[in-house]
Amino acid sequence: MDVPNHVAIIMDGNGRWAQKQGLKRSAGHLEGSKTLEKIAIHAKKMGVKVLSVYAFSTDNFKRDKEEVDYLMDLIIKYFNTKFDKLAKNGIKVVVSGRRNNIREDVKQAIETVEEKTKDNKEAILNICFNYGGQEEIIDGAIRLAQDLNKGLKIDNFKREDFYKYLYHDLPPIDLLIRTGGEYRVSNFMLYQMSYSEFYFTNTYFPDFDKSEFNKAIFTFQNRDRRFGGINDKKSS
Numbered sequence: 001m002d003v004p005n006h007v008a009i010i011m012d013g014n015g016r017w018a019q020k021q022g023l024k025r026s027a028g029h030l031e032g033s034k035t036l037e038k039i040a041i042h043a044k045k046m047g048v049k050v051l052s053v054y055a056f057s058t059d060n061f062k063r064d065k066e067e068v069d070y071l072m073d074l075i076i077k078y079f080n081t082k083f084d085k086l087a088k089n090g091i092k093v094v095v096s097g098r099r100n101n102i103r104e105d106v107k108q109a110i111e112t113v114e115e116k117t118k119d120n121k122e123a124i125l126n127i128c129f130n131y132g133g134q135e136e137i138i139d140g141a142i143r144l145a146q147d148l149n150k151g152l153k154i155d156n157f158k159r160e161d162f163y164k165y166l167y168h169d170l171p172p173i174d175l176l177i178r179t180g181g182e183y184r185v186s187n188f189m190l191y192q193m194s195y196s197e198f199y200f201t202n203t204y205f206p207d208f209d210k211s212e213f214n215k216a217i218f219t220f221q222n223r224d225r226r227f228g229g230i231n232d233k234k235s236s
């Protein structure tokens with residue numbers, strides 16, 4: 001059975017997970033970050049080549065300062081410590097999102113983890129941070145316009161050609177998972193998910209363990225992907 005090449009996860013439900021047990025929302029983010037580490041290693045072992053996760057959206061800045069600061073500190077702490085384990089597992093970490101309006105220490109931590117893992121070849125963990133899908137398309141369109149000004153010819157420009165104008169030149173998403181019981185895409189990787197299969201679960205992200213991940217993969221393997229065409233075997 002085919003394992004999806006690129007899996008993306010909207011890691012939702014950290015806050016509700018914490019509140020359900022009378023803890024502060026930040027405890028949910030901490031637990032979610034531990035889950036992320038386990039899932040990233042498990043996904044690689046299953047043969048997934050690229051795992052993209054939504055860690056912080058451009059719109060998450062609307063949250064209380066306390067929660068935003070907590071998430072920034074958590075990301076630094078993780079990038080500086082826990083990501084060594086990902087590196088040892090041959091995982092290259094890349095970060096997608098805008099860098100212009102984030103704290104200098106966060107920017108430093110991102111650059112360090114990208115540099116430290118850049119030669120790893122087994123799998124990619126793409127962390128979407130200060131990220132918006134429409135913003136990624138706008139930023140790509142601006143870079144394309146700059147290339148046009150420099151003389152690029154686009155008569156034959158195809159949809160595949162735009163990937164290199166996105167934050168990272170990653171393959172299209174095969175399977176999009178959203179935890180936490182909501183049914184929306186929340187401005188996540190809009191260009192890359194054009195033919196993704198969607199999998200929604202009520203499980204809050206901190207509880208999304210290996211067996212939940214396997215369930216999503218199994219569901220994907222039983223989907224009939226046609227990419228706008230017709231599946232000859234099934235329709236004849």
Ligand code: FPP
Nearest residue numbers: 011012013014015016029032033055075078
């Ligand atoms: C959505 O849950 C989750 C986030 C906004 C943050 C996700 C971050 C992590 C899982 C930690 C990632 C850590 C690293 C190191 C990259 P929510 O807070 O919206 O939950 P709710 O819908 O229950 O309120």
